[in-house]
Amino acid sequence: MAMERLKLLFFSVPILLLVTPVHLTSNMEPMSLPTDKLLVFTVATQETDGFLRFMQTAKALNYTVKVIGKGEEWKGGEVSNSIGGGQKIRLLKEIMPSYADQEDLIVLVVDSYDVIFAGGPEELLKKFQQANHKVVFSAESLIWPDKRLADKYPSVRSGKRFLNSGGIIGYAPYISQIVQQWELQDNDDDQLFYSKIYLDPLQREHLNMTLDHKCQIFQNLNGAVDEVLLKFGTERVRARNSLYDTLPVIIHGNRNTKIHLNFLANYIPNAWNFKSGCGICDNDLFDLSKVKEYPTVTIGIFIEQATPFVPEFFQRLLNLDYTKEKINIFLHNNEVYHEKHTQRFWEQNRNAFKSFKFVGPEENLSQGEARNMGMDLCRQDESCDYYFSIDADVVLTNPKTLKSLIEQNRKIIGPLVTRHGKLWSNFWGALSLDGYYARSEDYIDIVQGKRVGVWNIPYMAHVYLIKGETLRSELKERNYFVLEKLDPDMALCRNVRDLTIQREKDSPSPESFHMLRPPKGVFMYITNREEFGRLISTANYNTSHLNSDLWQIFENPTDWKEKYIHLNYTKIFTENLTEQPCPDVFWFPVFSEVACDELVEEMENYGIWSGGKYIDKRISGGYENVPTDDIHMTQINYEKEWLHFIREFISPVTLKVFAGYYTKGFAMLNFVVKYTPERQPSLRPHHDTSTFTINIALNSKGRDFQGGGCRFHRYNCSVESPRKGWSFMHPGRLTHLHEGLPTTNGTRYIAVSFIDP
Known part of the structure; x- marks a missing residue:
């Protein structure tokens, strides 16, 4: 054996008295x-x-x-x-x-x-x-x-x-x-x-x-990770051994410390500093502007669980600034709820791309199997230059994301995406001893954009780009997403960054264990050089509704706002976009057309309209003086979300138009009214039991119905052309006696809240 040969070779020499070695310092100055x-x-x-x-x-x-x-x-x-x-x-x-x-x-x-x-x-x-x-x-x-x-x-x-x-x-x-x-x-x-x-x-x-x-010269990290700290200089970053107060010249990530070496190398010697930022980010860039035609990209799309805002996800993919003729699509949907979304995307776009492969839940593929399949499509296609994997919970707000990643010219690189208002992201800056999440000292600064660059990291998920040649060389083996009991992304990252241990072919002997290939050690990078987008939370996503995204106002407020709030809503505050068609009656945009349509669909899907009866067990006392044909938000389990909408989007408008009044943003009655000539075309004059009322038009006059509107008696003023998605806001008591004008044809829908009763 090797160890025995070494013993014979060296220990034939007699062992002399061991002495303390000479220190590494000298008073001499040669x-x-x-x-x-x-x-x-x-x-x-x-x-x-x-x-x-x-x-x-x-x-x-x-x-x-x-x-x-x-x-x-x-x-x-x-x-x-x-x-x-x-x-x-x-x-x-x-x-x-x-x-x-x-x-x-x-x-x-x-x-x-x-x-x-x-x-x-x-x-x-x-x-x-x-x-x-x-x-x-x-x-x-x-x-x-x-x-x-x-x-x-x-x-x-x-x-x-x-x-x-x-x-x-x-x-x-x-x-x-x-x-x-x-x-x-x-x-x-x-x-x-x-x-x-x-x-x-x-x-x-x-x-x-x-x-x-x-x-003084060499710093081995094994057994010494905790004693090695970054020391930032004006031009160069060093590793300082805090135990001996030395600045080693050479840093060695021996044994299981390579991940920490990768962290240190994100800074040492000239990779990043506080003065000039990233010193190597522009090295070896791939200039897409100089190529005759774009590289071919296979995009692997994965819907592995019920995910909010999937139609919007597909639209953002279509908005990517990249030639569709150079894109192959692999779409795996593992969720029955999203079959309507994926089927629509496939039908509308299957001929827009170079190729389109669609695998649905009926194939019963595991996540690992599906991800392996998508990666294999690129690996086995010599014309595939890049493989871009993206999960449906990724919101890419930057249309140039794909180009930007390609131009960075890394074997594996992902764009930084985070959950809105949280430190949760698609990468880990460090690993714990058991291989799971640990926070690196720079993680928060990277997530918050205080340190901008391209970062070598041990784990990424959700969205990343891999070179096709890398898949056909260093990563040519299949089944990268299956390893022990790890989830697919952790399995991929561990397989990519760790060594490949493989016995010599047809040799079961223990000695053949040493005949291994050198380490893969393929580096994975995350970039935050641009703003790329965010991650959607899939937690608590209840798919029992017809339009389940409506309920996401708490979990994913940014995406909810983008989908359901009117594009011109912010102009209420920046450009004074409010109208006053009658005294103290304010008119402003609040809902998108999608919000109006989906709210109406939810009410019609529920289908139990009150019929405009005076006897109403849904309210306190069981009797309604001025009944409407309506469905309350409580009946579709939307009360909590609706009240939050009032606080977030109505209360700020109230403060603007009713100066000095601070609303509590609370309403006991929140409902959608349905006006039809056959059931209830109009509403008699009345006061609302509120300090102020909002009345949001949910469909369009002239297209969906004829007639309708609202007349304020005291001012002999009528608003007969309500705009879809716009809301009236008016005082409820004393001054604004009003009536609902007759709907003569079609069906008119409005959403009403009596605020601060």
Whole structure:
């Protein structure tokens, strides 16, 4: 076995008395080492997202990096969670003889998939020089992979005691002497190899080796996440080790700390700061204005539960600023209630797109199966450039969303969307130890737009864009949305960001566990560079009504207002859009046509009209002096919502037109009246039992009915042409005796409330 071979190789040398290593500081001030004598090596068999980020930080800080092993098959095992990595030493051993005789050459060997630079070459060399050793290894507080070696490590008064192989710096001849001792296999453990050399007292003295105990040069995050804080400068952001008050030059997200490294790399070294904002957001953008034709996009639409405002969702999709001939549609509806909505969308638009595949609830697909199916449509189609997944609870208010995401040129990226007035969003900034939600320190600032940029995050849902080439390469396996007991989005994100562990084909032996592909580590990003939209709450959505969205005034007030409040309502306050057709009778827009139509539909669907009878058990006392043919809001369970509507949209108008009067916004009688020539065409003169009354026209004169209107006797003033969605507001008692004028043809509907009785 590998460990036994290592024991034979290194522990044949007698163990001498262990001594305290030399500290990393010196009172000497030697001449600075020239940066042209620094050679940086990293091993990378593939250009993963982590590698590209490493190279970006190297370029930003003026490092020149020599990459070895590029294009070679990785046989070094799954080093993040198991032993392995020997291939890195073998590759280094092969190349170091070319530099072994350059005594003044300083070699830095670092990992790349999970490493970023935080400081420049000058700082690195200065700190190495201050270490006053020929070779310096990075250090950590946790020992790996053989805990039995812990007692063999020299004691330290302060600092991290154990060697980590993710970072080594030293003079070339000394580095060469170390790696030339490698005689093992690619899937043997590199850290164990270096550890045993370091633990050999003779070699430690002969090669003049030490560890970076206080993280002057190297910061390993494993076991140290809580001690590493962001330090914001005017031009550059650093990671500060708060335990030792040091600013490490190189940050290594070893083992299970890669998510935290991703968080740090959102800032370090030049990704974002408070002065200039995002420093890398405009790197490598894809300019759609320069292409002859837009990329082909497959849009996966998912209705997995009863969701408010689905027709409006479809309309916003149609409003996307993108060529429909370049869009394939995959629509999965798992909710019977929405069949009427999806069927209408399919019938009206199936020929508007390049292709349209519709899967309904009768197929009985699980969420994971449906999402896999949608993704596969793009993966298997070589002409599919992007896959855009969107759930029906996403309100895209920005028609350029799809273009903006494509232009950011990331493998996976989503637009930030949040619930109105809440911190709930479609991403997580961090994960807890069990893999669920944890709040990152920047989450609130990102959600509230105080920090704007493109953010590497561990989890996203609801809406995101994936490159087609990514689906056909790094993410070419199927079934990404099914994993253990996780929900589909969590399964996707975990499969994307974590390693792919796969035994060698047809080999059940435990040893084959180490023959793994290198980590996927595909980065997922969220952008808040623009305002994209919001998330709808699907909680407490009762679909028992004919028009269930009417009841969403509490759960989704913004969407309710957009759908049901008149477009010109705000002009009441900004442009004084109120009319006064009679003294103290004010006329203003309040309801959209959709609101009027759906309220009438709800009343007719309920169907039990009072008939205009004097005996009325619905009211206190059971007798109505001036009865109308009506249905009360309480009868359709809409009283609570209607009173909220009065407080939110009628009360502000009251204060404007009746200066000095502050309404309670309460009404005991709220109802819809139906006037027809056959049942009840008119209403005799009367006062209302209210301080003031609202009377909202729910349909249109000339189209839906003839006649009608209202006459105020004291002023001999009539309003005979009510506008659909507009409301009268007038005093109820004493001054405004009024009557309902006869409806001569058709059916007239009005909504009435006696406010502040």
